Amino acid sequence: MRRALIPAFLLCASFAAAASSTHHHDSDARGVWKVIAQAPARARNQKNPYEGQADAISAGQKLFKQHCAECHGDDARGAHGPDLRSPGVQNATPGELAWLLRNGNLAHGMPPWAGIPEQRRWQIVTYLKSLGPSQSSDSAKPGASTPGTAQ
Amino acid sequence: MDFIESTDSARRAGKAFPLLRFVLPALVAVTTLLIASPGAGAQETPYFVAYSHHLEEPGNLEIETYAIYGTQKAGGDFIAPWMEFEYGMTAWWTTEFYIDSQTTFGDSTVFTGTRWENRFRPLMREHWINPVLYVEFENTTDADKTLKEVVGVDNQFDAAVPNSVANKSHTHEIETKLILSSDYRGWNFSENFIGEKNLGHEPWEFGYALGVDRPLRLAATPRPCNFCRENFIVGAEMYGGLGTASAFSLSGTSHYVAPLVAWQMPSGVTLSVSPGFGLNENSHTFLLRWGMSYEIGGFGRKLRSLFR
Numbered sequence: 001m002r003r004a005l006i007p008a009f010l011l012c013a014s015f016a017a018a019a020s021s022t023h024h025h026d027s028d029a030r031g032v033w034k035v036i037a038q039a040p041a042r043a044r045n046q047k048n049p050y051e052g053q054a055d056a057i058s059a060g061q062k063l064f065k066q067h068c069a070e071c072h073g074d075d076a077r078g079a080h081g082p083d084l085r086s087p088g089v090q091n092a093t094p095g096e097l098a099w100l101l102r103n104g105n106l107a108h109g110m111p112p113w114a115g116i117p118e119q120r121r122w123q124i125v126t127y128l129k130s131l132g133p134s135q136s137s138d139s140a141k142p143g144a145s146t147p148g149t150a151q
Numbered sequence: 152m153d154f155i156e157s158t159d160s161a162r163r164a165g166k167a168f169p170l171l172r173f174v175l176p177a178l179v180a181v182t183t184l185l186i187a188s189p190g191a192g193a194q195e196t197p198y199f200v201a202y203s204h205h206l207e208e209p210g211n212l213e214i215e216t217y218a219i220y221g222t223q224k225a226g227g228d229f230i231a232p233w234m235e236f237e238y239g240m241t242a243w244w245t246t247e248f249y250i251d252s253q254t255t256f257g258d259s260t261v262f263t264g265t266r267w268e269n270r271f272r273p274l275m276r277e278h279w280i281n282p283v284l285y286v287e288f289e290n291t292t293d294a295d296k297t298l299k300e301v302v303g304v305d306n307q308f309d310a311a312v313p314n315s316v317a318n319k320s321h322t323h324e325i326e327t328k329l330i331l332s333s334d335y336r337g338w339n340f341s342e343n344f345i346g347e348k349n350l351g352h353e354p355w356e357f358g359y360a361l362g363v364d365r366p367l368r369l370a371a372t373p374r375p376c377n378f379c380r381e382n383f384i385v386g387a388e389m390y391g392g393l394g395t396a397s398a399f400s401l402s403g404t405s406h407y408v409a410p411l412v413a414w415q416m417p418s419g420v421t422l423s424v425s426p427g428f429g430l431n432e433n434s435h436t437f438l439l440r441w442g443m444s445y446e447i448g449g450f451g452r453k454l455r456s457l458f459r
Contacts, residue, residue, distance in 0.1 A: 058373035066417055067194070070211075070448035080452060106242040106275045114277045115194030115205035117337040119370035 035108075036092060039099040046095035049119075050126045060127025063120055067113065076131055081110070090133045097125045196339050197413030197423045199440045200299060200390045201362030203341040204281035204332035206270055207239035212450035217442030219298055221435045226311035227256035231263075231296040235444075238451070243272040253296045259314045264291030264321075266299075270330070277334075285328035285343075294318040298438065300326065302347045303356030303395050304403040306433035323350045337369040339386075354397050360390035364411070377416055384413045388425070391434075405434035419446045 050056030065074065071081030078084070089097070101121045104112035113121060196203040199217070207213055215235040222228050231253035240246050249266040268287035294317035296310050325348050332341040345358040364386025371381050391406030393399060409427035416422075420443065427438035 055373045059371040062373070062375055062417075063371050080449070103276045104242060106272065109209050109242050111206065111208045111239070111242045112277055113194060114334050115196070115203070115339070117366060117369040119337075123371055 035103075035105050036096055036100060039096045043099035044093050044095045046098060048094035048098070048122055048125055048129075050122050051094065051129075053126065056123045056126040057130045059120075060123040060125070060130075063116070063124050064127055067116070068124070071110075076128065084128055085131050085133055087133050089128065090131070094122075094125050094129060097128060098122060101125065196341065196362065196364055196386075197384055197411060197415070197421060198341065198360075198362040198364070198386070198388055199409070199411065199423070199425050199442070200301075201341045201343050201360040201388050202270065202283065202285065202328065202330045202332075203339050203362065204272065204283045204330060205339075206243070206245040206272060206283070207237050208448075209239040209242045210449050210451040211239050211446055213237040213444055213446045215442060215444035217440065219296070220439040221296065221298070221307075221310070222437045223255075223307060223310055223435065225308060226313075227258055229253055229255040229296050229310065231298070233297050233299075243275070245270045249299075251291060251295050251297050253294060253314075255296075255314055261292075261294050261314045261318045263295040263297075263318065264289065266291065268326075279333055281332050283330035283332065285326075285330055287326040287328075289322065289324040289326060291322055291324075292318045293320040293322060298435075300345055300347070300358055300360065301390050301392050301405055301407065302326075302345055302358035303392050304398075304433075305356075305358075305392050306403065306405045307429070307435045308433075310435070324348060325350065338363060338365045354395045356395050357393040357399065358391060359393060360388065362386060362388045364413075375417055382415050382417070384415065386411050388427075391430070403433060404431075406430040407434055407438065409438065409440070411440075419448070420444070421446075 050060075064072075064076065068076075068084075069079075071079060072084050073079035076084040078086075083089075092100075098118075098121055100110075101113045101124060102118075103114070104110045106112070195205045195207065195213075199219075213235070215237065216232065217235070218230055218232040220228065220230050231251065233249055233251045235247055235249050237245060237247040247268045247270075249268070251263045251266070252261065253263055254260040266287055266289045268285065271284045273282060273284060293309070293312065294314050327346045327348075329344045330341065331343075332339065334340075339362070341360075341362040343360040343362075345360065347356045347358070349356075364384050366381055367383045367385060368380035372379050376382070387408065387410045389406070389408045392404035394401065394404060407427045407429055409425045411423060411425035413421055413423035422441075422443050424441045425439070427435075427440065429436050429438075
């Protein structure tokens with residue numbers, strides 16, 4: 001009896017947590033801004049070693065399609081995750097974006113991307129900063145979409 | 152006499168089962184998914200035994216098919232294939248379901264059970280050392296030869312028991328791991344401390360697994376490519392037993408070291424191979440692991456949309 005209870009308990013816990021996790025996706029923008037605001041000054045002020053380099057932008061775009069487009073859309077205008085051309089993202093420093101990529105936002109569904117080498121994370125940041133702000137009115141609204149709430 | 156008859160019947164019954172009923176349909180399903188679904192880029196380390204702190208991305212499903220070939224001093228060599236279905240429940244929780252089988256040369260092919268594992272990240276940020284808590288429920292038989300972990304005084308002579316005998320002995324075990332993992336300049340260093348408890352009043356068994364790996368090139372090239380160095384990861388693993396709660400020592404334990412190489416294609420397919428070498432007389436002399444995995448991005452969302 002006790003043997004059967006363990007997997008049953010784990011299964012119930014699985015479904016309960018899965019249900020609660022889907023509830024948090026795509027919402028609670030303020031939580032994400034709090035995360036970016038927590039980037040330590042040292043990370044915030046880090047210089048992007050690839051800033052403005054054409055090869056890095058191309059490489060970043062390639063990596064973005066492999067790792068990020070599923071949630072943020074092929075053009076980074078947002079899909080199930082937020083618009084990365086929004087002013088909030090584009091106004092963040094390269095260091096803040098690199099810090100967010102490395103740490104993710106686990107509470108809001110964005111995984112940490114520390115598993116890909118630092119050089120590649122900087123290439124993604126270079127690509128994101130090359131996009132410039134979106135002209136879409138939706139993404140310009142404060143809190144309409146924020147970094148790190150990817151599914 | 153009974154022993155010979157039971158071996159023959161097991162051979163007859165087991166021969167067709169995993170290969171025709173399970174492995175082939177599974178391969179067809181995997182191939183169909185490869186063709187039908189866009190792949191997603193994975194960031195998990197390609198270890199076979201050790202785990203790092205990198206979990207499955209939330210909503211992604213990774214389908215993995217692996218096998219191990221092992222030499223056996225007393226008995227036939229074996230091949231043990233298994234399948235894994237790894238799903239990112241949340242950004243801090245990955246769950247995984249395993250189906251195990253094995254073929255022992257000169258004996259039979261048998262289905263050896265299932266396993267269900269869960270990994271949890273307790274800390275929300277990256278640190279120098281990142282802990283992950285691992286808990287797994289195993290419903291297998293003593294014929295299981297996947298060697299996904301080596302604990303207690305596991306040794307190569309355990310695998311010499313004929314399938315007809317070993318497959319009758321069912322075990323229900325809880326396996327726990329403390330996974331510690333660090334990333335530094337493109338390298339990943341992982342240390343796993345394993346505690347396994349047979350629920351049938353056996354003592355706790357302990358083991359370890361260590362892993363280190365690095366991509367051949369850290370920065371990505373501007374253009375998409377399959378054969379460039381950035382897609383290849385090389386590394387090594389070391390794992391073995393540490394005795395039991397009543398005899399915590401290296402006496403009677405087996406240990407292995409295994410270099411590995413993985414090829415992560417941009418399509419989401421990863422191929423990996425790892426030859427392993429036994430380090431003492433209790434170990435299998437040679438192990439060869441290989442596998443293929445495919446990651447389906449946004450699987451959970453696509454599945455939910457079917458029911459809306």
